[in-house]
Amino acid sequence: MGERVAAASRVKEYRFGGQRDEDEPEHLNPELVVFIPEVLDPQYGMYVWPCAVVLAQYVWFHRRLVSSKRILELGAGVSLPGIVAAKCDAEVILSDNAEFPQCLDNCRRSCQMNNLSGVHIIGVTWGRVSPCLLALPPVDIILASDVFFEPEDFEDILSTVYYLMRKNPHAQLWTTYQVRSADWSIEGLLYKWEMDSFCVPLQSFEANKEQLAGSSLPGRHTIEMMVIATKKAVQLET
Numbered sequence: 122m123g124e125r126v127a128a129a130s131r132v133k134e135y136r137f138g139g140q141r142d143e144d145e146p147e148h149l150n151p152e153l154v155v156f157i158p159e160v161l162d163p164q165y166g167m168y169v170w171p172c173a174v175v176l177a178q179y180v181w182f183h184r185r186l187v188s189s190k191r192i193l194e195l196g197a198g199v200s201l202p203g204i205v206a207a208k209c210d211a212e213v214i215l216s217d218n219a220e221f222p223q224c225l226d227n228c229r230r231s232c233q234m235n236n237l238s239g240v241h242i243i244g245v246t247w248g249r250v251s252p253c254l255l256a257l258p259p260v261d262i263i264l265a266s267d268v269f270f271e272p273e274d275f276e277d278i279l280s281t282v283y284y285l286m287r288k289n290p291h292a293q294l295w296t297t298y299q300v301r302s303a304d305w306s307i308e309g310l311l312y313k314w315e316m317d318s319f320c321v322p323l324q325s326f327e328a329n330k331e332q333l334a335g336s337s338l339p340g341r342h343t344i345e346m347m348v349i350a351t352k353k354a355v356q357l358e359t
């Protein structure tokens with residue numbers, strides 16, 4: 122009675138890069154292998170979502186740019202993109218809902234499994250101003266994979282991003298989302314929160330494949346990659 126059964130878990134391997142001709146030197150096409158522990162539980166933040174593989178591929182493709190950047194992952198779950206960023210020498214903070222300690226444990230386990238001791242893990246609940254959020258240093262890149270799935274959360278996510286961009290107006294949000302409904306849009310909210318976005322074609326970072334990083338997760342899902350920044354930052358870039 123009262124006994125809790127530990128959820129079953131498994132570890133998945135993801136391989137980025139590394140496909141090269143026999144005579145090609147390794148430094149020209151290095152390989153990164155990361156291990157992600159997953160919990161067999163239907164809750165959202167317990168396993169890798171297809172969007173995470175695509176965002177992790179984007180991070181890997183831009184590894185030189187990412188190296189030494191300050192990065193925060195929102196709604197990280199098991200944190201594949203953030204782990205890849207940390208492996209590419211970024212300063213990474215992983216976050217998930219402060220009310221889901223199990224997801225924060227998942228972030229911790231992913232770090233341990235990849236020998237990453239310098240990654241900070243904090244609770245950040247979208248739309249809520251908490252001491253943890255207030256104490257955050259400025260970040261350069263915000264990662265968020267498959268967080269735009271419940272329209273009622275969209276504004277909370279963007280208000281948190283807006284707060285982070287006030288601290289660093291040059292920060293960018295790199296986000297992937299799965300097209301689940303043609304009716305969902307964040308355009309109006311981006312306008313309200315003074316942000317702009319541009320879509321990044323998957324083929325531009327070699328992610329237009331059903332199989333990515335040795336995983337068949339992307340499959341035939343329609344996944345989009347988007348970069349969001351303050352209107353001013355986007356105008357400066359274009």
Ligand SMILES: C[S@@+](CC[C@H](N)C(=O)[O-])C[C@H]1O[C@@H](n2cnc3c(N)ncnc32)[C@H](O)[C@@H]1O
Nearest residue numbers: 165166169170173196197198218246247266267
């Ligand atoms: C669909 S899962 C995606 C997980 C991970 N980013 C991935 O792509 O594999 C959504 C994530 O958002 C987190 N989340 C849900 N509601 C949240 C909230 N209000 N504040 C912060 N995180 C939240 C969940 O705990 C979960 O980790």
